[in-house]
Amino acid sequence: MKHVLEVADVVKRYGSKTALDQVDVHVKEGSCFGLLGPNGAGKSTLMKLMTGILQADSGMIRAFGMDTRHQMSEIRQRVGYVPQEITLYEKLSAVQNLKFFGEMYGVNGAELKQRIAHVLEQVGLSDRANEAVETYSGGMKRRINLAAALLHQPQLIILDEPTVGIDPQSRNHIFEMIRGLKKEGLTLVYSTHYMEEVEALCDDIAIIDHGSVIAQGSLHEILEQHADQAVYVESDYITEPPQLSSIKRASARGRGWVLESEQPLHTLRDLSQLFAEAGARVHALELVKPSLDRVFLKLTGTALRD
Ligand code: ADP
Numbered sequence: 001m002k003h004v005l006e007v008a009d010v011v012k013r014y015g016s017k018t019a020l021d022q023v024d025v026h027v028k029e030g031s032c033f034g035l036l037g038p039n040g041a042g043k044s045t046l047m048k049l050m051t052g053i054l055q056a057d058s059g060m061i062r063a064f065g066m067d068t069r070h071q072m073s074e075i076r077q078r079v080g081y082v083p084q085e086i087t088l089y090e091k092l093s094a095v096q097n098l099k100f101f102g103e104m105y106g107v108n109g110a111e112l113k114q115r116i117a118h119v120l121e122q123v124g125l126s127d128r129a130n131e132a133v134e135t136y137s138g139g140m141k142r143r144i145n146l147a148a149a150l151l152h153q154p155q156l157i158i159l160d161e162p163t164v165g166i167d168p169q170s171r172n173h174i175f176e177m178i179r180g181l182k183k184e185g186l187t188l189v190y191s192t193h194y195m196e197e198v199e200a201l202c203d204d205i206a207i208i209d210h211g212s213v214i215a216q217g218s219l220h221e222i223l224e225q226h227a228d229q230a231v232y233v234e235s236d237y238i239t240e241p242p243q244l245s246s247i248k249r250a251s252a253r254g255r256g257w258v259l260e261s262e263q264p265l266h267t268l269r270d271l272s273q274l275f276a277e278a279g280a281r282v283h284a285l286e287l288v289k290p291s292l293d294r295v296f297l298k299l300t301g302t303a304l305r306d
Helices: 043-050 072-078 094-104 109-122 138-150 168-183 195-201 219-226 264-278 292-300
Strands: 003-014 017-028 032-036 058-063 079-082 156-160 187-192 204-209 212-218 230-235 247-253 256-261 282-288
Touching: 003 043, 003 187, 017 032, 017 043, 017 187, 017 204, 017 212, 032 043, 032 195, 043 058, 043 156, 043 187, 072 079, 079 138, 094 109, 094 138, 109 138, 138 156, 138 168, 168 187, 168 195, 187 195, 195 292, 204 219, 204 292, 212 219, 212 292, 219 292, 230 264, 256 264, 256 282, 264 282
Parallel strands: 032 187, 032 204, 079 156, 156 187
Antiparallel strands: 003 017, 003 058, 204 212, 230 256, 230 282, 247 256
16 A cells, blocks of 8 residues: 655654654555544644645655655645634635635646635635625635635645634534545544544544644554453442453443453453342443554543533
8 A cells, every 4th residue: 555645753842842742653655544532632733844834844845755854845836734723814805815826736627616616615615706705704715715725626635623612513514524525535644633534524634632642543553553442331339440350440331431452251240249139229330442543542631622
């Protein structure tokens, strides 16, 4: 499998603060690659390095086999970057904004006109195309930002937390777009602090925390390698975690307990027996679905949403 992006041993510091520490990331051609991590993890910094906005202190980044230190102008022709900040002129219409961005990328004339119509269609805003951007919702502005990054027909799109603070309709539009772009064969890098988004959209994921990649692979590989198996139990009969040999660790959740277990089916069986013998009232007794949240908790000791 060909890699469109290769990030190797990358270190980036802001003064004395190390924002990225020995980061290795490989993005396969035609895949959607998710960068998952809490605020301040280093996601934006990594994306800015990928797009040549920032330079790494050490390490190497190659895009389409070209080195970002020396061939950035060639790389930029093939990469679309959607920053977190909305960079539109409020008083101008979507078409006028897109004309400006298209020209910046070297698209002009009839071709630009046709590209603008196409990208507006893609983001579902053709009907509002001539209205001033200041009349748009936050989600609509973000969709125009996304449209701007598609004008020059890039092969790789880098999206920095595109769904933060937007309405569900715009979020669905963005999801559909990403799926559509992937179908067309584009490669995408997508950052978020919502694990549901990477679970729904991404083929491969890197979990990043405090500037380091702490897990990387497909969702299945990450869960297989890092997720503990667990049982959730809720019953008035127990005020403390039950003492069973199969239980490795217990933590309180809501009104019950999450019990990590090497053999969750045995734990379920033993608990069922315990409750049945005691005639206890049980509100929940079930397997916990492995999730990236739990992987993050296990690897860092904190919840992803902290
Ligand atoms: P994320 O995108 O995951 O929220 P960032 O890449 O924005 O994370 O930030 C990573 C770390 O680097 C944070 O601790 C942040 O405060 C710091 N940082 C980011 N940009 C700068 C900057 N321009 N100057 C100093 N520190 C910065």
